[in-house]
Amino acid sequence: MAFLSYLISGLSLGSVYAIIALGYSMVYGIAKMLNFAHGDVIMIGAYVSYFAMTLMGFPFYIALLVAVFACTILGVTIERLAYKPLRQAPSLAVLITAIGVSYFLQNGAQLLWSASAKMYPNAFGNGQIKMFNGELSISYTTIITILVCILVMICLTLFINKTKTGSAMRACSEDKGAATLMGINVNKIISITFAIGSGLAAIAAVLLCSQYPTVSPTLGSMPGIKAFTAAVFGGIGSIPGALLGGLALGIIETLTKAYISTQLSDAIVFAVLIIVLLIKPTGLLGKKISEKV
Amino acid sequence: MKKIFDKKHISRTTTYLMVVIAYIVLTILQKTDNLGSLFSSLLVPVCCYIVAGIGLNLNVGISGELNLGQAGFMSVGAFAGIIISGLLSPIISSGVIRLIIAIITGALVAALFGYLIGIPVLKLQGDYLAIVTLAFGQIIMSLINNFYIGVDNNGIQMSFVDNKLNLGDGGRVLISGPMGANGVERISNFTMGIILVIISLIIVYNLMYSKQGRAIMAARDNRIAAESIGINISKTKMLAFVISASLAGAAGALYGLNFSTVIPTKFDFNTSILILVYVVLGGLGNMKGTIISTTLLVLLPELLRGLQTYRMIIYAVVLIMIMLVSNNDQLKNMFSKVFAKNKKGVEDVS
Numbered sequence: 001m002a003f004l005s006y007l008i009s010g011l012s013l014g015s016v017y018a019i020i021a022l023g024y025s026m027v028y029g030i031a032k033m034l035n036f037a038h039g040d041v042i043m044i045g046a047y048v049s050y051f052a053m054t055l056m057g058f059p060f061y062i063a064l065l066v067a068v069f070a071c072t073i074l075g076v077t078i079e080r081l082a083y084k085p086l087r088q089a090p091s092l093a094v095l096i097t098a099i100g101v102s103y104f105l106q107n108g109a110q111l112l113w114s115a116s117a118k119m120y121p122n123a124f125g126n127g128q129i130k131m132f133n134g135e136l137s138i139s140y141t142t143i144i145t146i147l148v149c150i151l152v153m154i155c156l157t158l159f160i161n162k163t164k165t166g167s168a169m170r171a172c173s174e175d176k177g178a179a180t181l182m183g184i185n186v187n188k189i190i191s192i193t194f195a196i197g198s199g200l201a202a203i204a205a206v207l208l209c210s211q212y213p214t215v216s217p218t219l220g221s222m223p224g225i226k227a228f229t230a231a232v233f234g235g236i237g238s239i240p241g242a243l244l245g246g247l248a249l250g251i252i253e254t255l256t257k258a259y260i261s262t263q264l265s266d267a268i269v270f271a272v273l274i275i276v277l278l279i280k281p282t283g284l285l286g287k288k289i290s291e292k293v
Numbered sequence: 294m295k296k297i298f299d300k301k302h303i304s305r306t307t308t309y310l311m312v313v314i315a316y317i318v319l320t321i322l323q324k325t326d327n328l329g330s331l332f333s334s335l336l337v338p339v340c341c342y343i344v345a346g347i348g349l350n351l352n353v354g355i356s357g358e359l360n361l362g363q364a365g366f367m368s369v370g371a372f373a374g375i376i377i378s379g380l381l382s383p384i385i386s387s388g389v390i391r392l393i394i395a396i397i398t399g400a401l402v403a404a405l406f407g408y409l410i411g412i413p414v415l416k417l418q419g420d421y422l423a424i425v426t427l428a429f430g431q432i433i434m435s436l437i438n439n440f441y442i443g444v445d446n447n448g449i450q451m452s453f454v455d456n457k458l459n460l461g462d463g464g465r466v467l468i469s470g471p472m473g474a475n476g477v478e479r480i481s482n483f484t485m486g487i488i489l490v491i492i493s494l495i496i497v498y499n500l501m502y503s504k505q506g507r508a509i510m511a512a513r514d515n516r517i518a519a520e521s522i523g524i525n526i527s528k529t530k531m532l533a534f535v536i537s538a539s540l541a542g543a544a545g546a547l548y549g550l551n552f553s554t555v556i557p558t559k560f561d562f563n564t565s566i567l568i569l570v571y572v573v574l575g576g577l578g579n580m581k582g583t584i585i586s587t588t589l590l591v592l593l594p595e596l597l598r599g600l601q602t603y604r605m606i607i608y609a610v611v612l613i614m615i616m617l618v619s620n621n622d623q624l625k626n627m628f629s630k631v632f633a634k635n636k637k638g639v640e641d642v643s
Contacts, residue, residue, distance in 0.1 A: 034420065036566075082613055089620035092359070096573045099566055100612035107605035225427070225562060232424045261454055267435035270428035277425055278413050 001135045006258045007251060012142040012211065014250020015149030019204040020227030021234070021242040022156065023197035029173040029237035030193045033091060036098040037078060039224020040105035041198050045071045045205030046120070046215045047113060053121045060124070060206070067202040075198025076191050083194075084187070102221075109217040120213035145207045152203065153243055156196075160239065165192060173237065226253075229273050235286025244284055249273075305498050308581040309491065316487045323483070331595060339591050340486025341367075341548040346571045346583045347493045348540030353569070354578035355501060356533035357513030358415070359423040362430025363568050366538040367545035368560035369406050370399030372437055374546025375474045375555065379467045380444060388480035395480075396489065396546045403542020404535050406433070411534040415527055430565055437557040442467045473556035474549070481551035489547060490584070493540050497580060500536065509533050574615060 020042060027035045048070045052063035082101050086094045127140045160166040171179040172189045180186055208223060209215060226249060234245025252272055256265040276284065319336065322328040349363045374395035385391050410429050417425055441452045445464030452458055456470060468474050500506045508529045511519040520526055549555045571590055575582030593611065597604035618624055 028420075034423075082617070085617050086620055088622075089616075092353070092573050092577070093616050093620050096570055097613055097616040099570060100609050100616065103612065104606060104609035107609060111602050111606060221562075225431070229424065229428065232421065236420070263439045263454055264435060267432045270431045270435075273428050274413060274425055277417060277421055281417050281421060283421075 001132060002258075005136055005138070006254050008138055008142060008146075010251035010254030011247060012145040012250070013254055014230075014247035015145050016204050016207045016211070016246075017223070017227045017230045017250050018149055018243045018246025019152055019200050019207070020223060021231040021246045022152070022239065023200045023204075024228050024231040025234075025236055025238065025242040026169075026193050027197050028231070030169060031083070031190050033083065033094045034098065034228070035197075036095065036224070037101035037105060038197065038201060038228075039220035039222075040102045040109075041071055041075055041078075041201040041220070042205045042208065042223065043109060043215075043217060043220035044074055044105060045202035046209050046219055047109060049202070049206050049209070050118060050120055050215050060121075064203065064206050067206060068199045071198040071202035071205075072195045075194040075201070079191055079194040084190075106217050106221075113217070115217060117214040117216040120209040120215050122210070122213065124210055141210045145211065148203065148207060149243075152200065153239075156239060165189070169193060226269070229270065232283055233273050233276055235283030238283070238285045238287070241283055241285035248284075304581065305494075308494060308584070311581065312487060312490055312494070312584065316483075320483070331598075332592075335591060335595065336483040337481050337486050337551040338548065339588055340483070340490055341544040341551070342568060342571060342591060343490050343584050343587045344486075344493045344544035344547070345541045345568050346575070346587050347490075347497055347580055348537040348544070349568050350572045350575070350578065350580060350583045351497050351500070351533055351540070352537035353572055354576075355497075355506070355513070356509050356530055356537075358530065358534070359420070359569075360426045360534075360537070361423050361562070361565050361569065362410075362426035362428075362433070363537075363541050364560040364562070364564035365426075365430035365433035366403040366407060366541035367548065367564070368433055368437055368557060370403040370542025370545030371549030371555060371560065372440075372468055372474065372545075372557075373402040373542070374399040375477055375549045376442060376467050378478065378480065378550055379465065379474075380449070382478060388478070389485070392480045392482075392485055392547075392550060395550055396485075396543045399546025399549075400539040400543040403545065404539035406542075407535040407538025408531070410538075411531045415530045415534060427562065427565070430562060434557055434561055437468075438471050440468055441470050443469075471557065473554065473559075475554050477550060477553050477555060479551060479553055481547050486547060489543060493543070494580060496536065496540070500533075505529065505532060570612065574612075 020038070023038050023041075024035065027033065027038070045067045049060075049063040049067035052058045052066045053060060056063075058066065078101055082097050083094060086097060124139075124141045124144050128137045129140075129143065130137045160169060168179065168184045168189050169192070171182065171184055172186055176186050179189075204223075204227075205220075209219075227246065230245035230249040231242050232245070233249060234241030234243070249269060253265055253269050256268045260268065280286070319328065323333055323336075345363055345367055348366075349360060352358055352360045352363075377398045378391045378395040381391050381394065385394075410426075414422055414425050414429070439454045441456045441458050443450050443458045443460045443464055443466040445460040446462055450458050450460065458464075458466060460466065466475075500509075508519070508524045509532065511522075512524055512526050512529050516526060545560070571587040572583055574590065575584070575586035594604050594608050597607055600607065
């Protein structure tokens, strides 16, 4: 029974990773850049929802909407100001700019809201569902996190596969030049991708803070790195891959913490990533691209 | 003499001259107490970052593989250096000799790690390779965070994850897990830092302009073409990777022995990124650029100290602006017209 409860909390942590990883993966798939500032967008989302709930006294779902709105605007602004002028620049230049943006957001948050951690309000209550004569108890937070993740996945898959914008996105990720010739506004599609990715980051922020209720300017960096790992794990650029990678990472992390060692859990998670990449060099669900000579 | 000043060598010669002149000027300033305590304290760290940066530039600029785990190798070098210096302190009293031994040990241990990590890493390409180096950097940090070593009259004791050290009389703890190394004897000095910078320049320049160096660059520019003319890709990439790691290890040893307290989380992902920023801003494959950008970027936050809390924001904005301006085509054209005549001496390897 203990195993099942660890598995479920792993699933819930993995759901958060999966939602963050989606943001990484979509941006990578379309803009071909590693957006290191993504973790800090999560942090901003956490602060916005925190202030919406504490200062404004909004219920959590309105706070969530406010955070999604704020992060979407933030993501599009970052893209417009910092990444768009570098469309033709070498990928390392874009990477360094993303790092600059990450520093900017982190230090800006520290300046505005101080470095000390804040207690995040309990959004989903302390309720629990008890099963098997009370041997297994699952908190509402865990269930809501998993459900939100499933919902996000379904919506996103429908959006990518069924809408016109979605197919334009797929076209851009395959060949930007050809997409332009087909009359697709590539710049607009990239902006939309950043908007969606950042909106997802805000959802992830609320879910993450409901599980680990502290908000600080460095909140986003570790989940950011982990989710990036998850995206690569599942095959970067692939949406089911991000889900699979995120869930696998969350479960592995929780189970290692429970059964092997708390201190070494990070090392083991990253070691598993390396082993997976050695066996499947483009991640679990990544497409294998043969090299043209 | 003629050889030193011909077209091919002039850039190298100016780089060496720059380092030596900087050393002389800074030493005079320091000896005459004209250098503030803040800048004096930055001399050795700047040298460390330069050496690690030169190593990373070899990897990213010359070999063309993005490495996001350079701080991991620095960490390995730093703690290897601290251990060996701590172990030898009763035997060798001279700080300089112990420092040299520590730097060599740091470089060798980091080279060994570089080799072991290189075997799996170099099988991958592009961003996947980058993420695996990131993962290794995290693993190294996590392992050292759980590593305990101490010495007493009976010998060396080590333990992992839990602190099981049971030291007897005269026992000293060298590394204590997340607390890192405390009470390290500070034997690093600026002279040794500059010597290390010059040695790493000699190593990298000689490699760049040798047969092996040309093979490394050929493998970077076109993997398949290089393979077809008989270059062993994995061997050349491994050479660059291991040398890069060992330079980081040497830099780490110098860094570790410059502070009385060194914690493992000092060498985290952010430090790797910081070194990468120095390298990219200085110019890929351009060692002189790495030296200049490292010096400026380490000093920048300190120079902005008067602005207090705003300094890191300004630092971030400067970083973004440099990237935007240096990649702006219009500005580039303008600059290339102005500097068209000066192009001869440019160190062009990319």
